[in-house]
Amino acid sequence: MRFTNLTRATEIGANSYLLELDADGGRRVVLDCGMHPKLDGEAALPNLGPALTGRLDAILVSHAHLDHIGSLPVLMRRQPDAPVFMTAPTARLGATLLHNSVNVMSKQENAGASSLLFTHRETDALTPRWRECALRQPFAWDGERLARGGEEHAATSFEWFDAGHILGSAGVLIRDGGRRIFYTGDVNFHDQTVVRAARFPDEITEPLDVLIIETTRGDQPVAPGFTRRAEEERFARALAEAFARGGAVLVPVFALGKTQEVLAMLLDFRRRGLLDPEVPIYIGGLSTKMTEIYDSFARAGEAVAPRKLPGIGLLDNVAPYVLGGRDAANAPLKPGCIYALSSGMMSEHTLSTMFARRMVSDPRHSIFFVGYADPDSIAGRLRAAQPGELVVLDEGEASAAAPGQELRATVDKFDFSAHADRESIRAWVRRVAPKKVVLVHGDPAAVRWFQETLRADLPDSEIIVPPPGVAIEL
Numbered sequence: 001m002r003f004t005n006l007t008r009a010t011e012i013g014a015n016s017y018l019l020e021l022d023a024d025g026g027r028r029v030v031l032d033c034g035m036h037p038k039l040d041g042e043a044a045l046p047n048l049g050p051a052l053t054g055r056l057d058a059i060l061v062s063h064a065h066l067d068h069i070g071s072l073p074v075l076m077r078r079q080p081d082a083p084v085f086m087t088a089p090t091a092r093l094g095a096t097l098l099h100n101s102v103n104v105m106s107k108q109e110n111a112g113a114s115s116l117l118f119t120h121r122e123t124d125a126l127t128p129r130w131r132e133c134a135l136r137q138p139f140a141w142d143g144e145r146l147a148r149g150g151e152e153h154a155a156t157s158f159e160w161f162d163a164g165h166i167l168g169s170a171g172v173l174i175r176d177g178g179r180r181i182f183y184t185g186d187v188n189f190h191d192q193t194v195v196r197a198a199r200f201p202d203e204i205t206e207p208l209d210v211l212i213i214e215t216t217r218g219d220q221p222v223a224p225g226f227t228r229r230a231e232e233e234r235f236a237r238a239l240a241e242a243f244a245r246g247g248a249v250l251v252p253v254f255a256l257g258k259t260q261e262v263l264a265m266l267l268d269f270r271r272r273g274l275l276d277p278e279v280p281i282y283i284g285g286l287s288t289k290m291t292e293i294y295d296s297f298a299r300a301g302e303a304v305a306p307r308k309l310p311g312i313g314l315l316d317n318v319a320p321y322v323l324g325g326r327d328a329a330n331a332p333l334k335p336g337c338i339y340a341l342s343s344g345m346m347s348e349h350t351l352s353t354m355f356a357r358r359m360v361s362d363p364r365h366s367i368f369f370v371g372y373a374d375p376d377s378i379a380g381r382l383r384a385a386q387p388g389e390l391v392v393l394d395e396g397e398a399s400a401a402a403p404g405q406e407l408r409a410t411v412d413k414f415d416f417s418a419h420a421d422r423e424s425i426r427a428w429v430r431r432v433a434p435k436k437v438v439l440v441h442g443d444p445a446a447v448r449w450f451q452e453t454l455r456a457d458l459p460d461s462e463i464i465v466p467p468p469g470v471a472i473e474l
């Protein structure tokens with residue numbers, strides 16, 4: 001089998017990987033087709049060249065985050081006959097995300113950048129080609145369901161398994177002749193509040209031949225004594241202290257995944273008596289649409305959308321206020337309220353950034369981070385800033401005359417990551433003991449930790465960091 005890393009660097013950017021399988025005439029399959037969250041235009045695309053040199057038999061999409069699905073329309077346009085497979089929630093969330101992405105690109109286009117990679121009309125034309133797959137059900141590459149046991153007879157097949165990262169996220173097991181290849185996508189081995197821990201194939205008793213696994217948190221040790229329960233209690237206490245200071249609380253969140261986890265956690269806090277049920281909660285923009293989709297799958301069941309709190313609709317039960325329309329950013333900022341607003345990394349001109357600008361120099365207010373933020377993003381820089389430091393929340397407006405705002409609000413961070421910590425990944429990989437492990441979706445330091453650690457843990461296995469753009473034999 002040949003594997004080509006289509007990312008442009010060893011990083012969490014535009015994830016995409018080409019597999020050229022052996023059995024059945026050599027199927028060519030692309031895993032994920034993301035867009036780089038920090039780049040614009042062509043530079044945000046994966047290096048699709050190797051995927052375009054011949055026919056493509058299938059595109060498999062692990063989940064609906066931008067860095068995994070964002071460039072899919074571009075690849076589909078160039079490979080019009082390739083079937084595209086994903087879970088049903090990923091299809092719903094992904095279509096919404098791509099339309100939002102068109103809106104973001106159009107704004108940049110209006111600002112003079114040449115970054116419109118596809119349109120609303122094209123997205124609408126392409127999404128009917130997506131084929132929705134149930135979990136734990138083997139499929140042939142033409143999309144036909146295989147009878148249980150049939151996958152062992154088919155020369156090659158694929159099967160999705162719940163990855164525990166966001167709604168719809170799934171890893172995929174590919175059978176290629178006698179070999180088995182597993183791609184995790186983004187994974188979490190611990191329960192979150194809505195999304196349940198990954199359930200990867202436990203029938204793996206024979207070692208996998210090839211494991212392709214994410215390494216996002218490889219550069220962060222788990223804090224000593226960390227438990228999610230204790231972290232939740234620390235977060236609840238911080239909210240109470242913030243309200244006692246007479247301020248508002250901003251929680252910058254990704255629209256997809258983190259918003260819904262935070263809403264469910266706040267609902268849980270209310271039920272446990274950790275949060276006054278009268279405290280108003282605000283969300284806005286894309287988060288609302290994504291939450292509607294989460295709610296629409298609340299009763300979908302194990303094969304489609306396994307989750308905790310089955311049947312609990314977040315919009316109904318949490319009843320958040322929704323900020324919408326052109327004036328959302330200027331909505332009154334009220335003490336005693338929680339604003340869970342996107343974007344999580346505080347991209348410029350997003351609701352979270354515009355609210356932060358109104359809060360950052362007021363010591364009554366608080367800004368609490370609850371997930372991943374690139375250190376170079378506005379969220380990353382604000383999170384690392386010291387009290388009294390000047391912080392710049394809008395690059396365009398910073399000038400010698402107004403070099404930024406003094407940080408006087410309380411800033412704190414809480415670990416509710418949707419990605420597995422490195423020790424839980426390490427433990428799982430040791431248990432599965434693949435013959436070859438391919439490390440992806442991590443910055444160089446994160447990948448290096450896994451490379452060194454797994455080489456020591458599994459001396460008989462090959463631990464591989466795939467160089468971008470180079471086909472390697474596996």
Ligand SMILES: [Zn+2]
Pocket residue numbers: 063065165186
């Ligand atoms: Zn993700």
Ligand SMILES: [Zn+2]
Pocket residue numbers: 012065067068186441
């Ligand atoms: Zn990702």
